[in-house]
Amino acid sequence: MRVLVTGANGQLGRDTVTVLLQTGHEVRGCGRNELDVADLEQCQKAMAAFRPDAVIHCAAYTAVDAAEADIDEAYRVNADGTRNVCLAAEKAGAKMIYISTDYVFSGLSPHPYREYDNTDPRSVYGKSKRAGEMLVQTLSSRYFIVRTSWVYGKYGNNFVKTMLRLGQEKPLVQVVHDQKGSPTYTIDLAGFLSELIQTERYGIYHASNTGECTWYEFTEAIFAEAEAAGLNITARLEPCTTAQFLRPAPRPANSVMDHGAIRTNGFRDLRHWREGLKDFLYHMKQSGH
Template sequence: MRIFLTGKNGQLGRCLQDVCLASKHDLISYGSDDLDISQTDQVLSVVTEVKPDIIVNAAAYTAVDKAEDEPDKAYAVNELGVENLAQAAQQLGIPVIHVSTDYVFDGDSVEPYKPSDPTAPQGVYGASKLAGEKRLAQVCTQYIVLRTAWVFSEYGNNFVKTMVRLANQRDSLSVVADQYGCPTYAGDLAQAILQLCDQYQQTGELAWGMHHYCGDLPTSWHGFARTIFAKAEQFGLIQTPPQLTAISSAQYPTSAKRPEYSVLDMATLTNLGVSGCHWLSALDKTLEILKKEVQ
């Protein structure tokens, strides 16, 4: 099957290329230099020329705080870009698998968010991603949205890599302890997307609509940092873990407000047999790769 991938240079895009290497699928990948998804004519012409069987959109404007100052740029990629891909897919009669975020929720819940729960983004990034979800649903008959959260991997910029870097630069660190979510390994999410592509190839069908995909154990950023330090020390990536202090979101003001609680319920996917993400073992794998890179 021919898969059209956008966002090839991002965390998820790179993991998708890795998992597809071991598959029989023909993956055709684009970075923003090859294809700017906010350019309507360009998207239609490239997709029409390639004639894929499915589109996987891993491209996004992901600078959560910067988005507050440049909403036009965030919406151009996260809303218009998604609409452009959706229009092209609809013209070809093919489905779209699109990735969205836990930041579409306000974070006031006390139990894991279900895909059907009401949305109320707290910032421009979340609002622009929600707008993209809506465009996709309006334009496409066959689409999957996978909302995910707290993505980490050996690639790009993410919390795991930042914590390891800071641990080697500082004796003490303060990390927010009142925001809860589920770390998600981009490689596991990529594997789940590949499983969906396989299923579509075999049956011509998928459970169209909204789904959630995230790691299995909820934690706080502080708890996540503590685990990263302990494991990074075991892997020899840091000598001595810095002294870690738990602080509140109020003590660490950011341009964009984050949801306090954004644990996602991924039952609709596990019920379909899609593999989950055990983020502790995925963290080991990530740190092992990072260790090899510095050796």
């Protein structure tokens, strides 16, 4: 298949391009410099030139805290940009995958969120990503909306890399123990996206590595796996509450998502988050990071 990937220089975009090439697709990866998704004409030209069978829309404004003050920019990229990519993909006759987030939910439910639960975003980031979902549902005739959570990978900044650095530099690391979710390794998510685009099982999907943990438990695992891989972690780890770490944007207390659509559509679920983490750390060590 011919697949166009937006946001191809980002954390998920880069690994998605890599995985698609490995699985034999013809890929055009467009970073922000090649394609400003907020420019409809640019989107239409890019699609007309490449004529993709499918578009994976990874480009997004993801600075969760900054979005609280930078509202117009968050909507310009996440809503208007998604509309433009959608219109251009539709015109080119391409399927569309839109990458969304657990932040479209309030995070207040005691249960894992199902694909068709009511959304109720509390942050500007979550609201702008939900706006993108609504535009996809309105404008695309063949779409997949894939909500994911707690994403980390080889490229860019992420929680795992930050904790590895702090674990080696600081005497004490405090991490919140009252927010839970499912960490997601970009390579595992990209593998699922690669499988999804080859089908016509359209709709909304929740896709993260399976299992759940708090940020504190995730950090415990990061430190344990890092030490097993030969890294010297010197920091003492201590749990704390969300209230002790106030941020501009509210964080969901519960980001765990049920993968009902993966099960009912006959896909293989993503592996357990701890396996993904082990693999990530192994590859980071192999590449000398």
